Amino acid sequence: MLSAVACRDIFISPSMKLITAVVAAVPSDQGIILLITNYTDDRLHFGLAAERSLTDHFSKKTTILALIDDVAIDRSSSKKVGRRELPGNLLTMVFFLFQRRHRPDLTVFRLLGATAVRNHSYERYQEISKALNEQLDLLVSTLDRCHVSGRQNHEQTPANVGAQQITPFPPMKDMIDRLLQLLCDQNDRELAFIKLSKNDDVVLSISNLGELSSLDTGAQIGDRMVINMLTPFADTLFTERNLQVAIRVAESAAEDAKDLKSSFGRASYVELKEGDEQSISDPGAWELKEILVGIAEAVTSA
Missing domain, CATH: 3.40.50.10440 (Dihydroxyacetone kinase; domain 1)
Known part of the structure; x- marks a missing residue:
């Protein structure tokens, strides 16, 4: 208890x-x-x-x-x-x-x-x-970790980075099969810490630690964050399959964010006088909008 x-x-x-x-x-x-x-x-x-x-x-x-x-x-x-x-x-x-x-x-x-x-x-x-x-066995893998750009193949993923991203095993293509082998191989004298048989009941726990920041996962449209612009952009791009249309939706959403009062994230801690929010664009939304506009222009001119 x-x-x-x-x-x-x-x-x-x-x-x-x-x-x-x-x-x-x-x-x-x-x-x-x-x-x-x-x-x-x-x-x-x-x-x-x-x-x-x-x-x-x-x-x-x-x-x-x-x-x-x-x-x-x-x-x-x-x-x-x-x-x-x-x-x-x-x-x-x-x-x-x-x-x-x-x-x-x-x-x-x-x-x-x-x-x-x-x-x-x-x-x-x-x-x-x-x-x-x-009876607990666990192995950590990750899609990526902090490293110098270009030093790891994008088709590969390391195993056993540890909670503090300790140097991992060499990359492995067949990650799931390799992980199961490391966890369940009964013939490995060094790593077979638990005994398994065909009739055993096994509990599989999959952790998403480190996948997404807990600071952002609770954000919703209306919180005056990047998500106010990013969500409509992604939804429009998915349904319309048109980057230019999605960009226009993103620009409109970024402009509308000026009328929202911050209620989530770091911006909510900034003390502003009443009405100041209406005159300030959300920096994150504005920056991401400019990046998307630049990508659209590059794609169009290519």
Whole structure:
């Protein structure tokens, strides 16, 4: 059962003080399980916080479970520190608190949450947590990454860039087949971390982390952003198959954006006097409109 989460900025481990404060907010008379990412700073900070939780009597028992799901680093290379943690933590990375009484106001979180709801013992809860962790395999691939232009073939895509875009495997044409081989090959002594058989039930989790910025995915027409111009342009180009017609629609939409009050994105944070929006064109919409006009002129004159 999800009880609390200790968070910091992206790729920054929460401090021991912060973690201890979070644990103190959800004390347990039976035990606490801390599910953490398998990185050095997390192991250190959560380890210290776990010791403090026992000293300060926030819990009778505290268990740390470092999540490991990366199959790109073989056994020989990871035998001392264990495998990395990748987006598989989205299935399990939270604080779980075993309580005697079920609290309906707390969200049941998949398998481990269901275990808490059924009032299993703390020891049984540990067993299920460990079993779930050991049955996770994950490999990251990407269509592109930061690199010098022209150094990678556009027909190729790398695998195993890691959460921080660590140097990937060589590019592979048949990406899906290769990924499945890396994840499921039972004959690979170095990478076969989980045992699979034909009768097993397998859960496939596909993450779109990094695909789109969360700052933009919620934008809608009317928010006075580039999307006010881009969406009508794309829709018109798709239906009319005429670039010039789509450009005229884009120009009209960009002009109309001046009459909108910013309600989304960075522009919404700018303090303007009432009425100022009507005299200022949206910079992003104007810039993109000029780019599209330039493309149209180049295509026409070619």
